[in-house]
Amino acid sequence: MSDLPSEVLGWIDEKRYLEEGEFDVERGYVFNTCAAVQNGNPLFWDEKVAQELTGGWIAPPTMLSAWFRPHYWAPGRTREVQPLQVHFDLKATLELPEAVMTDNTLILGEPVRPGDRLRTWQVLRSVSEPKTTKLGRGRFWVIDVEYENQRGESVGKESYTGFGYRRDAQ
Amino acid sequence: MSAARGLTANAVKTGDALPELAVDVTATTVVLGALASRDWRPMHHDKDFAVNRNGTRDIFLNTPNQAAWFERYITDWTGPTGRLGRMKFRMKDSVFPGDRMVFCGSVKGVGTDDVGCSWVDLDVEVRVEDKTMTQCEVRVALPENEGDNPWRRKGSDWRP
Numbered sequence: 587m588s589d590l591p592s593e594v595l596g597w598i599d600e601k602r603y604l605e606e607g608e609f610d611v612e613r614g615y616v617f618n619t620c621a622a623v624q625n626g627n628p629l630f631w632d633e634k635v636a637q638e639l640t641g642g643w644i645a646p647p648t649m650l651s652a653w654f655r656p657h658y659w660a661p662g663r664t665r666e667v668q669p670l671q672v673h674f675d676l677k678a679t680l681e682l683p684e685a686v687m688t689d690n691t692l693i694l695g696e697p698v699r700p701g702d703r704l705r706t707w708q709v710l711r712s713v714s715e716p717k718t719t720k721l722g723r724g725r726f727w728v729i730d731v732e733y734e735n736q737r738g739e740s741v742g743k744e745s746y747t748g749f750g751y752r753r754d755a756q
Numbered sequence: 757m758s759a760a761r762g763l764t765a766n767a768v769k770t771g772d773a774l775p776e777l778a779v780d781v782t783a784t785t786v787v788l789g790a791l792a793s794r795d796w797r798p799m800h801h802d803k804d805f806a807v808n809r810n811g812t813r814d815i816f817l818n819t820p821n822q823a824a825w826f827e828r829y830i831t832d833w834t835g836p837t838g839r840l841g842r843m844k845f846r847m848k849d850s851v852f853p854g855d856r857m858v859f860c861g862s863v864k865g866v867g868t869d870d871v872g873c874s875w876v877d878l879d880v881e882v883r884v885e886d887k888t889m890t891q892c893e894v895r896v897a898l899p900e901n902e903g904d905n906p907w908r909r910k911g912s913d914w915r916p
Binding site for chain 1: 845
């Protein structure tokens with residue numbers, strides 16, 4: 587890892603981009619998500635079931651990251667805002683124009699409910715030596731993302747492995 | 757027994773197979789999933805970008821949407837009392853419009869933790885034709901019996 591820029595080395599294990607979601611958790615996106623994958627789980631469609639099992643409506647647990655993805659556009663915004671900003675910082679600093687995600691781990695905590703306003707932060711855990719894959723030459727990195735609700739309860743943690751790369755022709 | 761109930765842990769054993777789920781992926785599947793997860797990146801809706809910038813053959817399913825598909829697949833099996841605790845997946849290749857993705861899975865283990873929560877560990881994957889595109893390990897809590905409900909667990913009683 588010694589060939590990494592000092593700026594990147596300084597990001598490792600540093601808590602960055604502590605932020606609150608731009609909007610409250612709401613059922614519209616729950617329906618969009620369920621419709622996109624044809625999820626008929628009555629927890630998201632039948633209030634009696636939701637009340638009986640989860641004490642009211644909840645969001646699908648795997649929706650965690652959706653609550654933090656910035657609006658595509660907002661008034662007064664002068665630059666593009668990215669969801670997993672550490673990932674984009676790495677692409678820019680390491681001059682790797684393309685990237686894909688290869689691994690994702692979710693550990694799920696308290697259920698997320700409509701009306702919740704969640705907070706998140708990101709921590710870069712590691713950056714690999716340069717590697718060559720069928721996509722091109724680049725580096726793998728691991729970024730952890732933590733989520734909590736307005737009461738400070740953990741609603742989940744995610745860990746992403748990304749591969750930033752430069753295609754042969756680039 | 758409530759109409760809302762589903763599978764209980766005492767009805768599951770190691771080696772059990774989950775029913776397969778086949779889905780014909782279209783461009784709409786990919787775009788719906790991306791937009792529902794608020795993922796505006798062009799490789800999930802712009803074929804020209806996906807081909808010429810990412811070097812893939814088409815737009816492809818995004819990561820949060822794959823998680824949502826896995827969640828749906830697993831809770832179709834468990835019913836609403838199944839509570840996901842942990843999910844780890846590796847995307848070995850991309851899923852594109854025109855693919856018929858098939859979800860399949862099996863029970864790797866069944867056990868109870870120190871606070872009495874019943875857990876089932878699953879190996880799940882998405883295949884296209886004979887190729888595994890995504891491998892997924894899942895830990896899901898099930899009721900021990902019909903009187904139990906993993907969703908009631910909070911704080912130190914929830915150890916995914």
